[in-house]
Amino acid sequence: MVIDLRSDTVTQPTEAMRQAMARAPVGDDIYGEDPSARALEERAAAVLGKEAALFVSSGTMGNQLGLMLHCRPGDAVVIGENAHCMLYESGAGGAVAGVQFTVAGAGGTFDVADMEAALYPTAAYYMPRTRLVTIENTHNRAGGVVWDQATAVAVAEAAKARGLGTHLDGARIWNAAAALGVPAAELAAPFETVSACLSKGLGAPVGSVLAGSAAHVEEARRFRKMLGGAMRQVGILCAGGLFALEHHLERVGEDHDNARRFAEGVAALPGVTVDLATVQTNIVLFEVADAPAFADRMLAHDVLLSPFGPTTIRVVTHLDVDAAGVDRAVAAARAVTGA
Numbered sequence: 001m002v003i004d005l006r007s008d009t010v011t012q013p014t015e016a017m018r019q020a021m022a023r024a025p026v027g028d029d030i031y032g033e034d035p036s037a038r039a040l041e042e043r044a045a046a047v048l049g050k051e052a053a054l055f056v057s058s059g060t061m062g063n064q065l066g067l068m069l070h071c072r073p074g075d076a077v078v079i080g081e082n083a084h085c086m087l088y089e090s091g092a093g094g095a096v097a098g099v100q101f102t103v104a105g106a107g108g109t110f111d112v113a114d115m116e117a118a119l120y121p122t123a124a125y126y127m128p129r130t131r132l133v134t135i136e137n138t139h140n141r142a143g144g145v146v147w148d149q150a151t152a153v154a155v156a157e158a159a160k161a162r163g164l165g166t167h168l169d170g171a172r173i174w175n176a177a178a179a180l181g182v183p184a185a186e187l188a189a190p191f192e193t194v195s196a197c198l199s200k201g202l203g204a205p206v207g208s209v210l211a212g213s214a215a216h217v218e219e220a221r222r223f224r225k226m227l228g229g230a231m232r233q234v235g236i237l238c239a240g241g242l243f244a245l246e247h248h249l250e251r252v253g254e255d256h257d258n259a260r261r262f263a264e265g266v267a268a269l270p271g272v273t274v275d276l277a278t279v280q281t282n283i284v285l286f287e288v289a290d291a292p293a294f295a296d297r298m299l300a301h302d303v304l305l306s307p308f309g310p311t312t313i314r315v316v317t318h319l320d321v322d323a324a325g326v327d328r329a330v331a332a333a334r335a336v337t338g339a
């Protein structure tokens with residue numbers, strides 16, 4: 001059997017989840033008549049500690065709605081280095097929301113001083129207006145690292161004090177919450193809007209949510225329609241997301257244990273460098289001499305992983321990989337490195 005460690009998006013819905021989806025009561029959600037969509041949105045709002053939530057087709061759509069809610073075309077968004085919004089959304093920030101990004105700090109996370117250094121002067125009408133501060137928690141490209149919550153609160157408060165909007169790209173907020181041992185709602189609280197994925201660590205086949213105030217979510221519903229994201233009997237999909245929230249949220253920490261098990265296993269191998277301090281959640285980044293060649297040789301042992309740069313490999317643990325699978329992947333790495 002192939003062990004797929006490329007991403008936490010590769011999970012298969014469980015039999016029980018498929019049953020829940022197949023049996024879901026549905027209606028036309030554009031008429032507001034889908035009970036399964038309502039149930040998921042209410043549950044997601046509660047878990048994220050917001051007034052309301054909206055089911056969206058992807059994390060990308062959730063982030064774009066966040067940008068559109070807070071900004072007008074031409075506005076600038078302060079964001080951490082290598083943010084998903086900049087790197088992995090096909091340029092939608094510019095093309096769809098019409099914003100431009102100003103990078104704060106280095107390495108993905110940033111502090112209040114970094115944020116302030118990234119603001120455009122407000123007095124100059126001929127410069128872009130900075131309207132929004134966005135953070136990503138956990139930060140994918142930085143290796144699933146978790147924001148220090150005091151820093152996140154300080155950044156959000158400084159943004160609000162300047163009249164700026166605040167958005168949290170919480171695609172993996174569940175992982176951040178599990179790592180810190182706090183409810184996701186506590187991490188979302190400082191931010192007006194939050195997007196969160198159902199189709200990563202939680203193992204649903206499709207979808208994300210955007211949560212915030214009732215007013216923001218009503219406006220987001222309009223924007224979602226504009227983007228073609230309003231769907232009819234969407235409860236079939238929402239039922240998978242609801243099942244994931246009800247049954248898989250509790251176990252996210254197991255993925256973190258497995259990521260650490262993998263990281264410690266390969267750290268001892270010759271030619272492999274892992275910074276164990278960055279292994280905080282379900283993502284492991286490690287360095288090898290030639291990442292594409294390493295990935296090819298691992299594939300020969302039925303282990304899939306992602307080259308993330310010329311010398312960087314990313315491994316992500318998830319619902320469909322257990323400790324025994326991790327041990328097999330480590331054994332394959334041992335064989336590949338000749339240890």
Ligand SMILES: *Cc1c(COP(=O)(O)O)cnc(C)c1O
Nearest residue numbers: 058059060061084136140169171
């Ligand atoms: C995966 C991810 C998203 C959303 O991705 P989709 O593939 O559009 O669902 C957004 N932000 C981060 C940090 C992600 O890792």
